[in-house]
Amino acid sequence: MEIKDIEKLAELAKIELTDGEKAKLLKDLDSILGYVKQIEVVDLPAQAEVPEYENRNVWREDTPELRDFSVDLITKQFPGSQDGFVKVKKIM
Amino acid sequence: MLDLKNLTIEKAREGMTKGEFTSADLVSAYLKNINKKNKESNSFLEVFPDILEQAKRADEMIQKGEGKELTGIPFAVKDNILIKGKIASAASKILENYVATYDAFVIKKLKESGAVFVGRTNMDEFAMGSSTQTSAFGVARNPIDPTRVPGGSSGGSAAAVASDMALVALGTETCGSVRQPASFCGLVGLKPTYGAVSRSGIIAMGNSLDQVSPLGKNVRDVEIIFNAIRGKDVMDATSLDSSLATEGVGGGNTIGIPWHLFESGVDAEVMENFNASVEKLKKAGYKIVDIDLPYSKYSLAVYYIIMPAEVSTNLSRFDGMRYGLSKEGENVSDVYKKTRSAGFGEETRRRIILGTFVLSHGYYDAYYNKAWRVRNAITLEFKNIFKQVDFVLTPTTPTPAFKIGEKMDDPVAMYLCDIFSAPANIAGIPALALPSGLTKGGLPLSIQFIVDHFKENNLFQIGKKFEEML
Numbered sequence A: 001m002e003i004k005d006i007e008k009l010a011e012l013a014k015i016e017l018t019d020g021e022k023a024k025l026l027k028d029l030d031s032i033l034g035y036v037k038q039i040e041v042v043d044l045p046a047q048a049e050v051p052e053y054e055n056r057n058v059w060r061e062d063t064p065e066l067r068d069f070s071v072d073l074i075t076k077q078f079p080g081s082q083d084g085f086v087k088v089k090k091i092m
Numbered sequence B: 001m002l003d004l005k006n007l008t009i010e011k012a013r014e015g016m017t018k019g020e021f022t023s024a025d026l027v028s029a030y031l032k033n034i035n036k037k038n039k040e041s042n043s044f045l046e047v048f049p050d051i052l053e054q055a056k057r058a059d060e061m062i063q064k065g066e067g068k069e070l071t072g073i074p075f076a077v078k079d080n081i082l083i084k085g086k087i088a089s090a091a092s093k094i095l096e097n098y099v100a101t102y103d104a105f106v107i108k109k110l111k112e113s114g115a116v117f118v119g120r121t122n123m124d125e126f127a128m129g130s131s132t133q134t135s136a137f138g139v140a141r142n143p144i145d146p147t148r149v150p151g152g153s154s155g156g157s158a159a160a161v162a163s164d165m166a167l168v169a170l171g172t173e174t175c176g177s178v179r180q181p182a183s184f185c186g187l188v189g190l191k192p193t194y195g196a197v198s199r200s201g202i203i204a205m206g207n208s209l210d211q212v213s214p215l216g217k218n219v220r221d222v223e224i225i226f227n228a229i230r231g232k233d234v235m236d237a238t239s240l241d242s243s244l245a246t247e248g249v250g251g252g253n254t255i256g257i258p259w260h261l262f263e264s265g266v267d268a269e270v271m272e273n274f275n276a277s278v279e280k281l282k283k284a285g286y287k288i289v290d291i292d293l294p295y296s297k298y299s300l301a302v303y304y305i306i307m308p309a310e311v312s313t314n315l316s317r318f319d320g321m322r323y324g325l326s327k328e329g330e331n332v333s334d335v336y337k338k339t340r341s342a343g344f345g346e347e348t349r350r351r352i353i354l355g356t357f358v359l360s361h362g363y364y365d366a367y368y369n370k371a372w373r374v375r376n377a378i379t380l381e382f383k384n385i386f387k388q389v390d391f392v393l394t395p396t397t398p399t400p401a402f403k404i405g406e407k408m409d410d411p412v413a414m415y416l417c418d419i420f421s422a423p424a425n426i427a428g429i430p431a432l433a434l435p436s437g438l439t440k441g442g443l444p445l446s447i448q449f450i451v452d453h454f455k456e457n458n459l460f461q462i463g464k465k466f467e468e469m470l
Helices: A003-012 A019-041 A071-077 B009-017 B023-041 B051-063 B105-112 B155-162 B179-185 B219-229 B268-283 B296-317 B332-343 B346-358 B365-385 B411-418 B422-427 B456-469
Strands: B044-047 B074-078 B116-121 B168-173 B188-191 B211-216 B254-257 B287-290 B391-395 B431-438 B444-450
Touching: A003 A019, A003 B346, A019 B296, A019 B346, A019 B365, A019 B411, B009 B023, B009 B051, B009 B219, B023 B044, B023 B051, B023 B074, B023 B116, B044 B155, B051 B116, B074 B155, B105 B219, B116 B155, B155 B168, B155 B179, B155 B211, B168 B219, B179 B188, B179 B211, B179 B431, B179 B444, B188 B219, B188 B456, B211 B219, B219 B431, B219 B456, B268 B287, B268 B391, B268 B431, B268 B444, B268 B456, B296 B346, B296 B365, B296 B411, B296 B422, B346 B365, B365 B422, B422 B444, B431 B456, B444 B456
Parallel strands: B074 B116, B074 B168, B254 B287, B254 B391
Antiparallel strands: B044 B116, B168 B211, B188 B211, B188 B431, B391 B444, B431 B444
């Protein structure tokens, strides 16, 4: 991994970094990946290829239900709002 | 004068029912300690202004004969658990002024039972850390030795209970975040079966791992809280009905010890105490057997791939648009970047970027997919071992509480604090951390029992027996 890889990841994650932070992060990621890499060489039993407990979606009927969310509290949390809508910068 | 040090939930309830003291008296006694100690210990980020009103409501319930098991009991609540109308910041600048818009499922349950919420406790930012040092609002201190950390990420909750600023507490676990601070502060901490307790209203870190986890001074308190907060919640599809739990205590007396997991890297006093604990269990009639868990040694490595992947996804919601901090920018992308850079601390950013990496094209298979396959092997390995033994026993942490400032410049050294915690979170099984003695210097030591899915009752049974052996 190099500084330009850190820059690319930071761009994807929408985080700005100073040059010092980039260098520190490069060092940290090298050390963390050095540790987690040990799983690369693990030989797995055939059973591990299929999850022990199968994940499945849990659906409910698509009908409106009352929730006790406070609309007032929710809209108050928007940093910018107008007429009960979230206000954001132009996307396109 | 209330003896807070030896107070339990049942003793407190009895005292209130008999009219020896009220919940308001109890809360006032804890408040007195908070006023005296919290400035230094920084356990609470906020003490709620309405606690005496909450206590009075509880007292009315008791007077009317409507008191329940937790009515009037003062709880400290970790700052990532939503209480409607109160700030929940996850100890992050990005949510510093965020007011919760609804109650977490566990809070709803506790409110129904008349519990009192004393305040929100300090933690590692977004629960990312093992020492409460990544909090954006200053480090919390260990009440036994204030030059040391209380553990983390639920360090504030543990410190609050250990220094009698609340009777009990709620924390959360993703990888040891309750058991490790319980260990460092001399408390009991339970990580329930994944799905036993709803995660609705918990500020998410790693969804396939997170569980709300109770902290107390003894096993019985933790058991009472667990029974009060567990159960199916329609708002969390992974939550499961309480009836799935083994109701009767299946007991069993075979304890398996995976010695190979702690051959090295464990403090000598921790090992000495662990061996002494094993002797006590032997003397009490438990059968001790050596077991081999060859895949479990990869638990922490698996964790540091799966968790950051989930973190990078989860924390994308903090965009400066819907809640929390917002920084001005020229366009949308600029708002995202400025907000997230100003709002997230170093460890949070590190994990987001690490997660972005392990999920990126070209690395996804080698890291994320492989980690899930190893995770399956670990889950399978525990399922099989519980056909041979009833309990798995390990030390809770490799060392006692360390000094403030230590390990902060070496992430991997910090992550290794949770080496013995990781297997239970990875396999989704329950584990109980219990005080097991003190170092020569007086620092708490701890052992943990791990059992198969939904066997929490067996943990409580062996935990209570072990308490009597001390």
